[in-house]
Amino acid sequence: MANMKQIAKMANVSLGTASNVINNSARVREPLRKRVMEAVEALGYQPSQLARGLRREKTNVIGMIIPDITNPFFPAVVRGAEDTAFSNGYRLILCNTDNDVSKELIHLNELRTYLPTGLIVIPSDFSELTAQAVSYQKSGTALVCVDRIPKHWNGDTVTADNEYGAYCATKHLLQLGHRQLAAIIGPTRLTNVEDRLIGFKRAIREKKIKIGPEYIQETTFDKQGGYSKTMLLLRMIPRPTVIFAGNDLIAFGALLAVRDAGLHCPDDISIIGFDDLDLAEMTNPPLTSVSQPGYQMGTAAAGILIDRVRGDVGPAKHVVLKTALKLRHSVAPPPSRPATKATKKSKAG
Amino acid sequence: MANMKQIAKMANVSLGTASNVINNSARVREPLRKRVMEAVEALGYQPSQLARGLRREKTNVIGMIIPDITNPFFPAVVRGAEDTAFSNGYRLILCNTDNDVSKELIHLNELRTYLPTGLIVIPSDFSELTAQAVSYQKSGTALVCVDRIPKHWNGDTVTADNEYGAYCATKHLLQLGHRQLAAIIGPTRLTNVEDRLIGFKRAIREKKIKIGPEYIQETTFDKQGGYSKTMLLLRMIPRPTVIFAGNDLIAFGALLAVRDAGLHCPDDISIIGFDDLDLAEMTNPPLTSVSQPGYQMGTAAAGILIDRVRGDVGPAKHVVLKTALKLRHSVAPPPSRPATKATKKSKAG
């Protein structure tokens, strides 16, 4: 591959001039500029990103650290980030942590040696991102935290409006007449989980009803967790008339459990999810869910990063993206005669 | 960040010795080695991947070019690749092409300037990978082609056994009594699509039945395509009793179309998919599908790549991974009295 020396030689200019033309970093008179450009064209020259990065002490690589690309919510975020990164000349190195701090730490440490422009990270459950941030920022690497925010983080963030999304969803359930609510949420140490729970509880509190703590179950963000916790909830008396699932994966598990328990959603029990994955409309019944804009989270994060690199030194930014309740068919009014309230029945009869 | 010069100075050895210790590239006597290691430890030294890459003319970066991470089949492949890459010290730069040759070409060209160890690519529809391969291989960059193979490609490949998977699936349909089959396949210029079609046709030919070309519809690999083509097939006379979908996304669209047409799957019409995505068990009804091991495709591809980099110069490898028919509930025997054959009914009556 051609290098800059060859370009300079062919165009009969100095190395510095060639560099100036190629990077537009200084005035170069037209005839010389043209000669350089022609040489670039003729030799198909492309600057070595390695040499450039070495000299500039910064590459146009962005590290993206996420829990698991296999989790259906994350691809959209990654894609959003990749798209805006790419169109600004940046590339994405993708790293999965499996929500494991030690893996996250390894990535955080190793990525450093590539002198990335910045890092977009969806932190793991017990993330040590905050501790790492100092040394990164010292070396001029921008960091943006997405989706969930670790404790004491005071840098840029991009999140969905989890609290309000959960609040609206819960209010919807209450309006339909549900009083016996249950929730299966993700690990509460995640801020997004915490916020959803707060929204859920706020709606309930406003309606002046109480639900016992055993109706709020914590689990991992996956189908299995949703399944087993649903089985547990279904055995409770009184049985909940609706399950608020911390995300769609949990909701899918709940759907499966309800089916396996010989019950029917939404006739016997309603289920509402969070994420509004593509597949939510494919389930049986189609899942009512709170949608959050994964793609935009990615673009916003990459956008902030690029702004920072270009010199934006303003105070920490906190982009909060809107959620929206997507109505489908997994939520209906509660069954008119709850199995557990035989009294009502006798009253009627 | 500490550099090697500082290590050498602190350990009181030459630069070369420090390098030899750090890379294990030559014999170094114990006392020196120990001093170097201690200095590394003390300064928290990490070699600059940029300088190393520049000098070695090769980085430990693997470029992964895929159509779209948002397509639910690909994350597993990427994850598989990332896992084996990572555990061997390689990082993944992820690039989406949207099946667009020009985008693919841009990635192919730009990636070069990072001096990647290798490229794992799921080629786009009209890929020009074959043309690019020469120049890459000349510079010692390994290339592995995954899932679909472009024309004239003669390098390493990792694919699923598409032909056999489709053959078995179709045979299953025939055994259930289906005679009026239809297929909605992806772009036939993709080798995996072509292979699936060949398998589909072979099973039919062996059963000595014929189906008109209008019963084989080509579309894009997405829900919309599946939806519209299904609508089209449902209007045909005789109406097919089963739709063989080129992938699960198409099958999902078909499911939706059948529902919207007021029909019921599998009572009125059966649907079979290909991929066996996680969500296939969540649909209504749960989708019978041919599973292909996405994760293993990724690990196999990364494995070959790494072998090549380590010096394996054997002939082109062609890993073909097994598919398996996953039975669920979207396939049933054909309806006993097809609406289009009133004759049969009158005979009976």
Next chain:
DNA sequence: CAACTTAAATGAAAGCTTTCAATATAAGAT
């Protein structure tokens, strides 16, 4: 037209590794 200012072009240095030819050291043989 000389003196000076501004603009353009130059080339060496730096950024950090790895490689390799050259040198130094140790061990073994005579």
Next chain:
DNA sequence: ATCTTATATTGAAAGCTTTCATTTAAGTTG
């Protein structure tokens, strides 16, 4: 004790770019 030979160690060079202090050219002004 001396010479070989094998083994360790060294330090300069190369890989490609960008930066910056200098030099050179062009242009302006009195």
